[in-house]
Amino acid sequence: MADGAASQEEVLKGIIGQPTGTSKVVVERGTVQHFADAVLSTSPIYHSPDAAEAAGFDAIPAPLTWPFAMEFSGKFDEIQPNDAPKGNPLMTALGPLMAKGGLILHGEQEFIYHRPVLVGDVLLGEGTITDAYQKESKGRTMTFIVSETKWSDDTTGEPVVTARFNLIHRA
Amino acid sequence: MGEKKLSFDDVKVGDEAPVITHTLTRTDLVKYAGASGDFNPMHHDEVAAQAAGQPSVFGHGMFSMGLLGSALTDYVGVGNVTRYQVRFARQTWPDEVLSSRIVVTGKREKNGKRLVDLAVTLSNAEGEDKLVGEATAALT
Incomplete structure (x- = not known):
């Protein structure tokens, strides 16, 4: 772990590969439906079990960007794994930068889908920092941190979706 | 499936x-905040956004990605x-008018799957890009 004398570069190198935590979420119909409405989808598939079945789904599926939001509504305390890592490597790197000011930006977002997320799913997410680096741009220091969460079906262990996001701190 | x-x-x-066009409203942002749990005041609190030097509230990036995802x-x-x-x-x-643009850029087969690659963008009426990205779909 970096001490106060460690350079920012060392801090960033040190968080690559570190886990950001494990979480379990339940995918519920009401919240999926609200989310589909909020992203202005007009598809009946997100509302109607019959429409979902007619389209070949075993249950109502969730919109594409749902995995970014699903921890908000479906991460119930009593189902969380007990092996949560101590400390958050994202904050290890960003905390000292934010203390000095600047702006945190969501730079990029990517989802790789192995199968659709379905209402009724219980998903296990394992997060890792996959990259962290700095570069100078127009006289400003930009810090990039790439974080990845692999969501799998908690019952079968099969991969469901991988979510990858890129945070930028602009000094 | x-x-x-x-x-x-x-x-x-x-x-x-087909292009999806939508004029962004503050209600969209409040609705998205509630559905996603992203209550960063920059997206719903005009007073806080202006105090932070922004001209007004502004949209969640993930709202835009969700809208383009619907298209x-x-x-x-x-x-x-x-x-x-x-x-x-x-x-x-x-009040910006956001429009989707989704263009087929390639067709290929991989591991027995028939894949279509797409370039996806969301831009305003002045032609400024808000989102620039890529997608792949498996079709039959």
Whole structure:
């Protein structure tokens, strides 16, 4: 772990590969439906079990960007794994930068889908920092941190979706 | 498991999806905040946003990605997207007219799957890109 004398570069190198935590979420119909409405989808598939079945789904599926939001509504305390890592490597790197000011930006977002997320799913997410680096741009220091969460079906262990996001701190 | 909308054989490189156009409102942002749990005041609190030096509240990047995602699944069918990636190029502002543009850039077969690659963008009426990205769909 970096001490106060460690350079920012060392801090960033040190968080690559570190886990950001494990979480379990339940995918519920009401919240999926609200989310589909909020992203202005007009598809009946997100509302109607019959429409979902007619389209070949075993249950109502969730919109594409749902995995970014699903921890908000479906991460119930009593189902969380007990092996949560101590400390958050994202904050290890960003905390000292934010203390000095600047702006945190969501730079990029990517989802790789192995199968659709379905209402009724219980998903296990394992997060890792996959990259962290700095570069100078127009006289400003930009810090990039790439974080990845692999969501799998908690019952079968099969991969469901991988979510990858890129945070930028602009000094 | 997937909605049948588009067939692989019928798609040609250069084809474009129907455009979704939407004028961004503050209500959209409040609705998205509630549905996603992202209550960063920059997206719903005009007073806080202006105090932070912004001209007004501005849209969640993930609202834009969600809207463009709706245009994407309307075209290729729900359940068929295998990858969806965007870069957040600019902030979005209330009253801006946002339009999707989804263009087929390639067709290929990999591991027995018939894949269609797409370039996806969301831009305003002045032609400024808000999101620039890529997607892949598996079709039959």
